[in-house]
Amino acid sequence: MSLLNNNNLLKICKSSNLWVLIVVFILIFTFFNFKTVSADEDINLKILDLREQIEKLEKEAEQYKGTIKAKSKEADTLARQISILNNQMSQLRVQLAVTDRSIDATKLEMTELNEQIFNTQEALNFEKKAIGNLISEIHQNEKQSMLAVLLKNARLSDFFGKTQENEKLSAQLTKLLSTLKTQKIILDGQLNSLKTKKGELEGLKEQQIRQNISLESTKENKDYLLTKTKGEEARYRDLLAEVERKEQEFFNELQSLEKAALEEGAFIVHVTADPIPPKANIFRWPEDNYVFTQGYGYTTYARRGAYGGAPHNGIDFAGGYGTPIYAMGEGTILASGFNDGFGNWVAIRYFNNLVSVYAHMQSPSGLSNTTPVHGGSIVGYEGSTGNSTGSHLHLSLYHDFFTYINEKNGQIYFNYFDGTLNPLDYLP
Numbered sequence: 282m283s284l285l286n287n288n289n290l291l292k293i294c295k296s297s298n299l300w301v302l303i304v305v306f307i308l309i310f311t312f313f314n315f316k317t318v319s320a321d322e323d324i325n326l327k328i329l330d331l332r333e334q335i336e337k338l339e340k341e342a343e344q345y346k347g348t349i350k351a352k353s354k355e356a357d358t359l360a361r362q363i364s365i366l367n368n369q370m371s372q373l374r375v376q377l378a379v380t381d382r383s384i385d386a387t388k389l390e391m392t393e394l395n396e397q398i399f400n401t402q403e404a405l406n407f408e409k410k411a412i413g414n415l416i417s418e419i420h421q422n423e424k425q426s427m428l429a430v431l432l433k434n435a436r437l438s439d440f441f442g443k444t445q446e447n448e449k450l451s452a453q454l455t456k457l458l459s460t461l462k463t464q465k466i467i468l469d470g471q472l473n474s475l476k477t478k479k480g481e482l483e484g485l486k487e488q489q490i491r492q493n494i495s496l497e498s499t500k501e502n503k504d505y506l507l508t509k510t511k512g513e514e515a516r517y518r519d520l521l522a523e524v525e526r527k528e529q530e531f532f533n534e535l536q537s538l539e540k541a542a543l544e545e546g547a548f549i550v551h552v553t554a555d556p557i558p559p560k561a562n563i564f565r566w567p568e569d570n571y572v573f574t575q576g577y578g579y580t581t582y583a584r585r586g587a588y589g590g591a592p593h594n595g596i597d598f599a600g601g602y603g604t605p606i607y608a609m610g611e612g613t614i615l616a617s618g619f620n621d622g623f624g625n626w627v628a629i630r631y632f633n634n635l636v637s638v639y640a641h642m643q644s645p646s647g648l649s650n651t652t653p654v655h656g657g658s659i660v661g662y663e664g665s666t667g668n669s670t671g672s673h674l675h676l677s678l679y680h681d682f683f684t685y686i687n688e689k690n691g692q693i694y695f696n697y698f699d700g701t702l703n704p705l706d707y708l709p
Contacts, residue, residue, distance in 0.1 A: 324393045331386040338379045345372035346570060346601075353572045353599065359510055359517035362671065366503040369601050369672075373496040380489045387482045394475045401461075401468045408461055491662065495603025498643070502602070502665065502672070521670060525587050528668045531622040532589030532697065539696055542685035549693065550616055551683040554634035558680075560706040564609035564631075565656045567639060567676060568663065571598040574673055577703040594698045595638070595677035596705065602672040604663040606639055608654035609708075616684050617646045618693035623675065624666025628682065628695065629654060635702070636682040638695065640675040641666050678704040 348368045355361045510516035542548065575582060575597035583593045612631035619625050623640035627648070630636050643664030654660060665672045681700030684693050 324389050324396075328386050328389050328393075331382045331389070335379050335382050335386070338375050338382070342372050342375040342379065345369075345375065349601065350572045353574065357521065357670075359506070359512070359514050362506060362517070363503065365671070366499055366506070369499050370496060370503070372601065373492055373499065373603070377489065377492045377496065380485055380492060384482065384485045384489065387478055387485060391475060391478050391482070394471050394478065398468050398471060398475070401464055405461060405465055408458065491603055495601075495643075495662070498664075499602045499672075524668055524670050525585070528587050528622065529589055531668060532587075532591060535622065535694060535697055536589055536591070538685070538687055538694060542683070542694075547685050548683040549685060552615065552630055552634055552636055552679075552681075554636075554680040557702070558633050558635065558707070562707070562709040563633070564637075564704075564707050565607065566708055567606050567609055567637075568598065568600040568604055568674060571600040571604075571674075573598045577701075577705065588697075591698050594701045595640075595675055596703075597673050597675050599671070599673040600663055602663060602665070603643060604674075605659045606642065606661045606663060606674060608656060608658040608660050609637055610656045612654055614646070614648045614650050614652040614654065614660070615682075616650060616693065616695075617648070618684075619645065620667065620687070620692040620694055621690075622668050624669065625661070625664065626695075627660055628684070629660065634680075635707070636679040637704075638675075638677040638679070638682075640677070641669045641673060676704050678702045678707065 345368045349365055349372070352361055352365050352368065506517075506520075509520055573596070575593060577594075577596050578592045580593045583591070588594075608629055610631050612629045615628040615630040615636060617625075617627040623638075625642040625645050626638055626640040627642065627646040628636055628638045639661060641664055642661040643666070644662065646661045648654075648660060663672055663674050679696075679700050680702055682695065683700075684695045686692075687694050
């Protein structure tokens with residue numbers, strides 16, 4: 282049974298020191314609460330202002346995204362490409378502003394949590410001291426006989442009056458103790474929230490770095506395009522023709538190398554899904570807020586011979602330079618590398634032995650083979666490496682996948698069309 286609920290408590294409260302202790306305790310508790318509430322109100326107003334700014338900026342970013350989407354559907358001209366790059370840079374600047382304000386808001390939330398935790402710990406420390414003094418008073422009064430207690434009071438009514446007052450104070454203190462214990466439990470949860478906020482802050486800082494890199498890379502792409510074409514549409518068409526010619530050369534060579542690898546069984550890795558899973562929405566899209574740019578199979582571009590006469594072995598879509606690329610489901614990193622055609626690429630083996638390949642990424646994935654991933658794990662960022670005229674993600678899906686070495690340049694290649702499936706058959 283708690284000391285505060287013990288009947289001996291009725292004997293203790295004759296000393297004026299105890300009255301002073303309880304009054305001081307209540308005043309300090311009230312001060313801590315007032316201080317916390319005042320600070321919280323100030324911080325909350327600042328956070329609210331930042332959230333309103335973020336909401337406005339996000340709407341502005343959506344407008345740029347809409348313009349990019351509309352421009353992507355227009356004929357491929359230099360003016361269209363420059364317009365897309367300009368809008369991508371504007372969108373990235375706005376996204377950077379959103380990230381900056383999100384960082385500020387998160388820091389304020391962490392400050393608020395730290396202040397609440399500090400004030401409660403101070404109040405609890407004082408409470409422990411008060412309880413210690415109470416225990417001492419109880420111990421001293423337990424040593425006194427009933428007769429001695431009665432003799433300290435001139436009248437019997439004074440004794441019982443003080444006893445009743447002490448009972449009320451005891452009940453109030455017990456309630457206060459219960460409240461503080463509850464608040465401490467809440468703040469223990471807020472300590473966990475603080476850890477979460479620290480993680481969010483680190484994530485936002487990393488995002489800020491990536492967005493700055495994406496912005497600089499987009500500027501470089503625009504400058505390269507203007508330098509290469511000197512702002513002339515005819516030169517831009519020549520540039521597109523040059524890229525297409527290189528693609529044809531790459532895929533013509535790829536077909537002969539793939540044939541030789543099959544004949545010799547010179548595989549680095551070889552994965553087969555048997556049986557092939559039925560068509561169903563079993564994966565998530567690798568990007569959010571994208572523009573679909575090319576489908577699977579004999580597309581208009583493929584019929585022009587861009588892939589050495591072969592169909593397009595996947596689908597293309599664009600979310601903007603530096604857009605995060607996600608794993609489509611549970612699986613592991615199977616292989617990755619760089620080659621002249623697909624640029625930076627990564628292959629993921631999923632739970633059902635289907636394999637996805639992401640190509641033209643901004644930089645190498647950085648994830649080692651056998652690294653586990655799940656739907657939503659970031660495995661890279663959109664770019665324009667390899668044979669590519671603009672930032673986009675190429676996605677291929679395989680039921681039969683293998684890699685091999687191109688002995689001429691030491692680059693890792695993978696089978697092109699045979700063994701592929703239409704990714705749209707497995708996406709929502």
